[in-house]
Amino acid sequence: MLGVMWLAIACLASTLYMPAASAEDGYELWLRYRPAGDAHVDAYRMRASRLVAAAATPTQAATRAELLRGLEGLLGAPPPLSEAAAEGAVIVGTPSASPLIARLGLETGDLGREGYLIRSAVIDGHAVTVIAANEDIGALYGAFHFLRLLQTGQSIERLDLREAPRVKLRVLNHWDNLDGHVERGYAGASIWDWHKLPDWRDPRYTDYARANASIGINGTVLNNVNADALVLTPMYLEKAAALADVFRPFGVRVYLSARFSAPIEIGGLETADPLDPQVRRWWRDKADEIYRTIPDFGGFLVKANSEGQPGPQDYGRSHADGANMLAEALAPHGGTVMWRAFVYSDEEPDDRAKQAYNEFVPLDGEFRDNVLVQVKNGAIDFQPREPFHPLFGAMPDTPLMMEFQITKEYLGFATHLVYLGPMYEEVLAADTYAAGEGSTVAKVVDGSLHGYAVTGMAGVANIGADRNWSGSHFDQANWYAYGRLAWDPRLSSRSIAEEWVRMTFAGDDAFVATVVDMMMGSREAAVDYMTPLGLHHLMGRDHHYGPGPWVEGGPRADWTSVYYHRATRAGIGFDRTASGSNAVAQYAPPVAREFGDLETVPEAFLLWFHHVPWDYRTQSGRPLWEELVHRYTRGVDYVRGMRETWNGLEGDIDAERHAQVAAFLAIQEKEAQWWRDASIAYFQSISGLPLPDGYAPPPRSLQYYQSLEFPHAPGSGR
Template identity: 70%
Template sequence: MGPVFRLILATLLAFGLAGAAGAQAAEDGYDLWLRYRALPAAAQPAYAGWGTELVTDGDTPTLRIAAAELERGLTGLLGRPPVQSGSVSRDGAILLGIATSPKLAGLDLPTAKLGREGYAIRSARIRGRDVTVIAANTEIGLLYGAFRLLKQVQTAAPITRLDILDAPKVKLRMLNHWDNLDRTVERGYAGFSLWDWHKLPDYRDPRYTDYARANASIGINGTVLTNVNANADILTPAYLEKVKALADVFRPYGIRVYLTARFSAPLEIGGLKTADPLDPKVRAWWRAKADEIYRTVPDFGGFLVKANSEGQPGPQDYKRNHADGANMLADAVKPHGGIVMWRAFVYAAENVEDRAKQAYSEFKPLDGKFRDNVVVQVKNGAIDFQPREPFHPLFGAMPKTPLMMEFQITKEYLGFATHLAYLGSAWEEVLAADTHARGKESSVAKVIDGSIQPYSITGMAGVANIGDDRNWTGSHFDQANWYAFGRLAWDPESSSRDIAEEWARMTFSTDPAFVRPAVGMMMASHQAVVDYMTPLGLHHLMATGHHYGPGPWVGDLARPDWNPTYYHRADASGIGFDRTGSGSNAIGQYAPNVARSFADPKSISEDYLLWFHHLPWDWRMKSGRPLWDELVLRYGRGVDAVGQMRATWNRLEPFVDPRRFADVTAFLGIQHKEAQWWRDASVAYFQSISKRPLPAGAAPPPHDLDWYKALQFKYAPGHH
């Protein structure tokens, strides 16, 4: 090789290495919280000699995945791969083993308490060697344990004297994908659906594996592949083969697949003339369909059903009730170990006194009438995933029926993907709320995890925010909501602040100079969004259909409960929805202690004030200001909080790679502009009703009300 050639080769290699380094530096978010970037040099000495050997007791797909994850993680974090070995031969080894393994004999691990998905991580001595043991009763438990140990390293936590015992408190921890067969996603703000139905089953996108891996890392064990506004075609043989392909990918990661069942499927694809759940032919059709599904996907989880809500077909079309419909499907899947998740999100088409009361009114009388493999899936609040809602009155009201929480991870009412709104704190607020269903220990969390009633089925579902965008969720900080959902589904009593800190450390930096302000920004973000969109308990103020931007003036839609004016009820005398005994009496659906706390406008949390009370504009608030002034200032407070978030983020530039820093910076700019829009449009409208001057220091909206009303966004994403 001549000197000129060597010079050219060296130059090419230099440019190649520089390009590779640049590509690594410009992260795109695809790796989520599983980045496994090298720990800072100052943290590395704590791990010297640790994790140098990896011993796996067995050889199955799931164990191979767990071992590969440990190898991948330790190589990235510590800069060296562990040596794979059949037995412990050196200090610092990591041993993965089922509790009954002879290799764990004598360690006296309390695995009997861990169930089938829990794990133990313990520092131990084996044949004179210092070893870190990951033990579980099943291979899935070992996989969860492997991810847990890697999180310990990622967050720069100690790896000596470990004694971790962890098991999920909730059995079903699943994502609900509102994905359609044409790959559009209802209320999706991260691109198209991950599921490429046209190419399935023959092409299995590697991203399906990455999806399963990410979910397993946070303990999610189920996925509903299709939209609750269901399409019966998913139940046809051709699509079931495609479902099988996805199930095969997900299975080693402990994830079962579920499908939404369109109640009218017997008519649409079965050739029947009715879908009456009590008709013998209909029942036989569903039994045969279940048999077919389980022949194709033996570990199929079951059905999720939306019925008699927003125009979806259901048992009430045949003068039957929800239990009749759910039980028919439950009987069909029962022989195969399947379940039915029947959604309680229902509201009738006729004019009613208060939409917030309808789910309780329809489901409370059916308590105890559902089959034992039915769980009723209840949204966190009684309206529809509003920026803030009081907890749903059904929680604590149906002791004989398992109730499953449904949260919305995708931000349909919270600014879509561009607004930074960490929802862990919002969900914690709901889960910690006391239902007073039984004694003192009766939080919503304890209702859904079976602590109060020993349900055979417990569950939490999250409406997924995942799409085919490179960063999965449309924005980098929306990944935190996917992460937080998984962590809270595993343990509904977890601290949302602790979860935010974990995520920030794993996703960006372990440096306290980054973590403290970033977590502070996350924890303040939900309140900021509530303030500039729906302060003081206001709700359902968004524009029609797409739900993008403010529309508090809308009052001309066909149904009263589609109109924002139905919910805020602003008039010359005041504002708010009276749900006390003098109004709709929705508070009567709560336990007496809860109802009393909501009924008094002087003692209720002002976060829920206008949800339950219609009050005069000059009502004296806790701040001493009249309600009108407080409302205007809350709107402004939300805008100011976004400005503070932008300033905080700008100071964090040294800790973040350029691409992700620029992405977040741009989105915070959008959020600030749109927060101002929400504030100005809302203030302009409510001032036109209240006829009151703005409080001192509050700037008038830059446009008149007609200007805001004229704005149109018919192509906003996620609209159905």
């Protein structure tokens, strides 16, 4: 048995330690490990001339392999392996596995199981760099951090770094279906080949785990929240177990989306009532079965009583009843329930934005300790801009888990360059005032505000089978930014972008500054050409591709655009003040006063909270109608500027990636112009106002824009 284990470790190490591929097709993500610049390479070679790293466990083997791979790529040759301290050696491991690290007596108690320190030290008269942690996974995270220092051209002299994640569960949510379709995915089919699993374990799965570990992501939900109960059957559990085996050395645990009606659909019961003893027993038995197959299974993600999904309310029970039933089944094994708060009533509400708050706040304190309520960043649905969700800060006795969307369902899919780091940062920095000034969303999520024992952040993955993983090269930055902010929600989105550009493209300072500036303004530009001044949910029906401010009718009013913008000849905007739906009252009083007053509401949220006349005077001095036209046009102009900037960088990076980004920016400019023209044509038909001087009219009629259909737009829900 021992021989088999050693063989497995050796195979893992040999699989991981392969020379970097030469093709610049985006597959390597931010782990390209290209040669360090002349200004750094000699200094790096002096301080990374040897490697002391054990390989007695799969995670240790992965750590050693990554350092060998990275240092060879960056410095031109792999460092010799050593067991003793030597001048310039990099020593990585834990005190229990490394006698050299144990001799240093480092203070690691506050690092937990995933934290690490990177420190310059002297052992036996030799200057060395130590990467130390309490457990192997922390050492792996530290190794990636050390390589990031080299990739970004930073000094590795006199290092003294201490890092530990501020959020415990840092999870990707894959909206992948068992048939290979990815809901709201724009990077091709699912990367999980369920048909070939468990026997064929694609090497891409290992690279997926490496990429996630490099940014601290420690969990993945394999299947869509609109779940298929079959994923809980023995056949699929065996397939999930194979993926878990691949991911385990990299600290990535597997989770599954559970369909609430599974006891009926695959269990043969007549009910899924969470208070029924037979149902509770079925889930306990199912959990036992899962953990026999996947011993470190993370738990369940559940979408219930939302958009037609079954749930506890079907039986007159609460969300807490449903979540606690599953939590009870998972608790003996250390599993977690992530219960989504994206819910809205079957009946037409007065304001869909209020639904989650109304359903969940009365349940505060009723959830078991191993339940996290997973809350989208805003109260509607991943819009280009939303105010932070009012649930954050409103449930002090229930851990709330942030849910961001990495895939750009409402932001132009993979072809629009929209860096989401500023959006994530904007939401995390928002002040809830739940416990006075400074009660930011980040402090809710990381548990420091309310003292949550379990914390989490989820990102809806943008990963698919496309060679470059995310459909476009720049969408890789959103995966990267999510992981870095899940590790530490206080980080700057600009500094994250700078890291990513240096590792992904090139390290020249002028190039980096140019590209980062372009990225940092890209989200605001998308807001301008799609949903300026707090407008929201104006996309085409179902597929959410392109403009559709005229969308009306159908089974639900709150699935239409006119429900949200409420434009008439008199004005535009959704009145959420006390004179309207009063959704503003769901925020803490200081926030409610700010949002509810036309004098103080941030202009970015003006039409989110207020219905105002077309001649309302905006902060620029322009009437609202003219300001809308100005912003729509400004968004297009920014995209045009990005195209010009990127074209000017030809030759600064490889031709293959430059050409694809250039082509996608051309698509983005065309579609931004379409958004601008269609939106202006529609709202002009409502307002009856002329275009302000100097602004070009839409080149086509409103009827033309309304006639466009896209029945096969990628990523649609089904």
